[in-house]
Structure formats: structure tokens, C-alpha cells
Amino acid sequence: MLEELVKKYDKMQKKYGDPKLDSINFGGCTDNPDVCFVFMNPTARNVTSSKEWKGIKSPWVGTKNVWTLFNKLGLIDDEIYTRIRSIKGSEWTYEFAEEVYSQVAKNKFYITNLAKCTQVDARPLPDSVYKDYLNLFIKEMEIVKPKVIILFGNQVSSVVLGEKISVSQVRKKEFLLKNKFKCYSVFYPVGNGSFNVDKSIEDILYIINSQKK
Numbered sequence: 001m002l003e004e005l006v007k008k009y010d011k012m013q014k015k016y017g018d019p020k021l022d023s024i025n026f027g028g029c030t031d032n033p034d035v036c037f038v039f040m041n042p043t044a045r046n047v048t049s050s051k052e053w054k055g056i057k058s059p060w061v062g063t064k065n066v067w068t069l070f071n072k073l074g075l076i077d078d079e080i081y082t083r084i085r086s087i088k089g090s091e092w093t094y095e096f097a098e099e100v101y102s103q104v105a106k107n108k109f110y111i112t113n114l115a116k117c118t119q120v121d122a123r124p125l126p127d128s129v130y131k132d133y134l135n136l137f138i139k140e141m142e143i144v145k146p147k148v149i150i151l152f153g154n155q156v157s158s159v160v161l162g163e164k165i166s167v168s169q170v171r172k173k174e175f176l177l178k179n180k181f182k183c184y185s186v187f188y189p190v191g192n193g194s195f196n197v198d199k200s201i202e203d204i205l206y207i208i209n210s211q212k213k
Contacts, residue, residue: 001143002030008136009116016129017117021049026112026140027058028104035108035208036146038137039066040156040188041115041125047089048097049118055094058101059111062089065190067100072201073208075107076100110144112137114156122191130159141181148211149181150204153188161185171199172206 006025013023024042039059047053047062060066064085071081080103083096104111115125115133137160141149151157157165160183161175167185175183186203187196 002026002140005136005140005143012133012136013117015117016115016125016132018044018120020051021118021120022051022053022057023116024049024059024113024118025057025116026110026144027056027101028110029108030105030110030144032145032147033108033110034147034211035204036110036112036141036144036149038149038151038156038160039111039113040130040153041113042118043122044118044120045089046118047092053094055097056101058097059113061097061100062092064089065194069189069197069200070104070109073204075109076103110146112140114160127155127159130155134159138178141177146181148207149177149183150207151183151185152200154185157183157185171203 009023009025013021017023021044024046042049042059045063046060048055048057067076067081067084070076071078080100084100114137115130117125117129119125151160154165154167157167160177165185167187170185172184175185177183184203184207187200189197189200
């Protein structure tokens with residue numbers, strides 16, 4: 001089922017992404033994960049976007065900052081985090097990417113982007129592009145069946161939830177997507193949003209702990 005979505009995402013790369021790059025899909029636990037993290041869209045900083053890369057095409061491979069977030073959340077261990085921090089993006093191997101995502105899967109979380117179209121840089125995309133991915137994203141959630149979905153940033157939250165969302169106004173508030181998926185809106189924790197990372201961590205820990213009660 002997910003393989004069929006990948007084919008559709010690859011087609012949409014030709015429509016919305018850079019033609020010299022591949023789409024980036026998802027990674028981690030694909031069977032009822034405890035948490036699904038939803039980011040915006042990938043960029044060429046992800047080394048798997050290269051057409052020469054023959055390994056997994058998963059988010060944030062070859063980058064550093066987002067793994068700091070996951071390490072502080074206790075979702076990846078210090079040993080593998082230290083290795084991520086110690087190598088350049090170009091030094092990630094197929095095997096190391098698999099190792100990192102094996103730990104993601106083991107710790108029962110899942111990482112994806114609302115839009116899978118890879119751009120050369122972090123240029124903003126219009127709502128219309130994200131909305132064109134929405135039906136496929138919902139199918140992805142129906143296959144993966146996460147216990148809770150964390151939506152990063154105002155734009156992703158607004159498109160997915162179908163209403164104007166300001167993260168600062170809805171912190172720790174639960175939304176219901178399609179009457180079945182619990183969602184929370186959280187500050188975007190990397191790039192221009194990195195100054196909000198402490199708030200992101202606070203809210204995500206609250207969300208994770210609230211699911212255990």
C-alpha cells in the first residue's frame with residue numbers, strides 16, 4: 001500500500017519539485033506508531049534526494065538539527081546521535097541511514113512531510129501545493145495508523161486541519177482529523193523556527209506523556 005503512494009509521490013515530484021532531484025517519502029515505524037511527526041517538504045540538503053542515492057528515501061538524512069530534537073525527546077540514543085553530529089551530510093552511507101531509521105522504527109515513531117516534493121532550498125511553497133498532497137497524506141495516515149500526529153508549523157497545521165491555525169494560540173490543544181486521528185500543532189523546530197525548539201520539546205513531551213495516561 002505504501003509502495004503505491006511512493007509511486008504517486010514520485011510523479012508529483014515532476015510537477016512540484018526540482019526535476020534534478022528525487023522525492024523524499026517517509027521513514028520509521030509504519031505499523032501504528034506512537035507518534036507521527038509531519039514536517040513541510042524536503043530540500044536538497046537531504047542526501048537521499050540525489051538520483052544517484054540507491055538507499056532509503058527518508059526525511060532528514062544527511063542533516064543534523066532535527067536529530068537534536070529527537071535526541072532531546074529521548075527518541076534516538078546518544079550513541080547514534082553523536083555519530084550523526086560527527087559526520088558531514090555527504091558521509092552518510094546507505095547502511096548508516098538504515099541504522100538510524102531502524103532506531104526510529106524501534107522507538108515507535110514515524111517521520112514524514114506533508115509535501116514530498118524536494119526543492120533545491122528551503123523556499124516557501126504556496127498552500128495550493130500542500131493542499132494537492134492532502135488526500136495522499138490522509139491515505140498515508142490511514143495505512144500507518146499513528147496513535148497521534150504532530151503537525152509542525154502554522155502552514156502545515158492549517159492545511160491538514162482545514163482551518164487557520166496559529167501554533168502559539170493552540171499549544172497542547174487536541175484536534176481530530178477525519179474523526180479518527182488525534183493531532184496537535186507544534187512550533188516548527190528547525191531552520192527559521194529553531195528559536196522555538198524549547199517550546200516544541202515542551203509540547204511534544206506533554207503530548208507523548210498524555211497518550212500514556
